Amino acid sequence: MKFNELKALFELPFFELLKQARTVHEANWDNPDVQLCTLLSIKTGGCSEDCSYCSQSARYNTEVEAERLMEKRDVMERALAAKATGSTRFCMGAAWKGVRGGTKRFEQVVEIIEDVAKLGMEVCVTLGELGPEEAKRLKKAGVTAYNHNLDTSPEHYPNIVTTHTYEDRLRTIRNVQDAGMSVCCGGILGLGETNDDRLKMLEVISEFNPQPESLPINSLMPMPGTPLEGAEPVDVFDLVRMIAVARIAVPKAKVRLSAGRTRMSDETQALCFFAGANSIFYGEKLLTTGNPAVEKDQALLAKLGLGTLAPNQELAAPAADKEKPLCPA
Structure with a gap:
């Protein structure tokens, strides 16, 4: 969708807006259940990047x-443990700029992925920049999905990160x-x-060909020692509007309600689910920040009458529309 459409x-x-979003959600998701995902930092801190929100940067x-x-x-x-408490997607993140085939750490990560894939959960990884051969190797090892967020708009991105580009x-x-x-x-x-920056980011994401299989919406948890430690909290209604x-x-x-849930009331999360969120990151920790406890999440879902989705390891990547240009280039 184009920016002007998103802004409208x-x-x-x-x-x-919630009415329209709910109509779209019900038309595309006949199963109202929520996917539970667990995110584990398998390599923490010491990152050479300067992402101004990240406490794992060695620069701060x-x-x-x-x-x-x-x-x-x-x-x-x-x-x-994640599987035993109901997670159906296990996500592993490593704090480094990227990975390169043929290195010891890449081979170690591939071995980990191969074993996790045998557990019957979907496997997601976020390892930074990825070349074409490394991507093929990860796919072969059993990765279901690769997480690589755009964070914000192309225009605002240089204010947040300077060690790599939007491209x-x-x-x-x-x-x-x-x-x-x-x-x-x-x-x-x-x-x-x-808000325009947020919508410009969403314009880029919505025009991927194919569109992404999942779309996490994070609310910043300001971390002490980072340039954004004094950032203002995200307005609840702006958050729900972005979900919608x-x-x-x-x-x-799958619209994933991700970081920042410790600051959200049950009522806020309920509005997000109504607006179209159908996945949460689940457990006690989300990389280096807190996350609502397992029991609290289970209690909220029970209050709302929401079940949980089963894993789909055979999940195929969405097909590209051959009538449209491949995007991004």
Whole structure:
């Protein structure tokens, strides 16, 4: 969808926007259940990038200490625990600029992926920049989806990150799509951006060919020691509006309610589910920030009468529309 269309939706009266989003959601998702996902940082801190929201950057003085890549047995223990508490997608993130085939750490990650894939859950990874050959190798190892967020608009991005470009992000996404993996791509609200920036980000994402399989919407958790530690909280109604517009713009994607849920009331999360969110990151920790406890999430879903989705390891990447240009380039 184009920016002007997205802006017109965003500016609708609140209940009219929710009504439209709910109609689109029900037309595309006959199963009202929610997917539970667990995210584990398998390599924390010491990152060379300067993302101004991230406590894992080595450039900032934060409370996060650099750690080596986790041992496979420790990752497997966490993956088994996630499966036992209901997660159907296990996501693994590593704090580095990117991965390169033929290196020891890439081979170690591939071995971890191969074993996690045997557990029957969907496997998602986020490892930074990815070349075409590395993408093919990850697909072969059993990766269901690759997460690579755009964070914000192309215009605002240089204010947030200077160690790589927007085009770098788009190139990785293209490599992932070409390798046949699903794309998980969203953004972060609360980076000092305007609502127009948020909608321009969504314009780019909605025009991927094919559109992403999942779209996480994160609310910034300001981390002490980072340049954005004093950022203002995201307005609840702006958050719900973004969920609703994302649902309309990318109707077949799982819209994932991601970071920032510790600041959200049950009522806010209920509005997000009504507006089209149908996945949450689940468990006690989301990379380096807190996440609502398992029992609290289960209680909320029970109050709302929402079940949970089963895993789909055979999930195919959405097909490209051959009548449209491949995007991003």
